[in-house]
Amino acid sequence: MSAVKFHHHGRFALAGGTLPDAITAYQTFGDPKNPCIVFGTCYGGRLDGTGPLGNMWLIGENLPLDPRKYFIVNFASFSNGESSSPSNTPPPYNGPYFPKVTYEDNVHAQYAVLTKELGVSKVFCAMGVSMGGQLAYHWAALYPDFVDRFVSICSAARTSMHCSTVIESVKFAMTSAKDFNDGNYTSHARLAVGAAQRILQSWAYTHQFFRERLYLRGRMYTDLKDFLRAEGDGGWLNWDANDMLTLIDTWQSGDISKTSRVNVLEQGELESTLAGIKAKALVMPSKEDMLFPITDSELEVQAMKNTKAKLAVIPSQLGHGAAGGFSPPDTEFIVTQLNEFFAST
Structure with missing residues (x-):
């Protein structure tokens, strides 16, 4: 397990206020000279391995995120207990007084770590599962010239009313x-x-x-x-x-069509925002996922007209649990799709 590191942003504006010293936790694998893959945490995801979910099931030699080939950066989202969170922030921003956070806030903070701390000038792929997949969508929408491609697993560009x-x-x-x-x-x-x-x-x-x-x-x-x-x-x-x-709250407000990079006249127009995405995309919903259904992913892939977007449905009966390394057949499917996607031009 790679050591968890902490980047201090100093004063940092979030959607609900400004933290005097915001912190982003991250860990790295591989050589910074290799193509960079950004992997965001999901709900319950922690970098130190103490949460119910993590990213290590896809990182390692002979796995899709191979440190011999790629420079992998795992990022902890605000409020996961490692990055700035209600539980670790000093008064008066602790507990219920912690500011509201959006996916956009997280991506801007992570962009600062990549460019200021790690010297990354281009992201080969942004990816994630569930909330991490929504972060990947936001990377593509917010930094179209910085991100070459993205992967969304068991996720969506917008949190539906049902979810x-x-x-x-x-x-x-x-x-x-x-x-x-x-x-x-x-x-x-x-x-x-x-x-x-x-x-x-x-x-x-x-x-x-x-x-x-x-x-x-x-x-x-x-x-x-x-x-x-x-x-x-x-x-x-x-x-x-x-x-x-x-x-x-971050999860519920997830919607790439309501970020600061979308023209104010088009705010809320998901299809037009998706149509403007440049990054190549791999969208992998799970067949029986009740939180992020296939129909949302189908519409999103259809709307991404300006890029190569592939829909690959995980043929799983485990619903939202298809990702996370719980089922060998599901993991094998995901691994195969990722290997092909990373190798494609």
């Missing part, structure tokens, strides 16, 4: 928990985080996901509670509730 409603239920459960105290909790808000985790599991897991994890992996659980604790609680229950809520 936003699902994660709104997570917010409601958290803020209603008796230990949340309007975000001013004095000890770990375990009930709030636990409520969120259960809802996330119910939407992320399909019938087949339960079947594979319960019966086909050689790990038998005594009952449903045992399964849910083993498969999710270990990664989630140490997370900070305000961090999770700020990330949800």
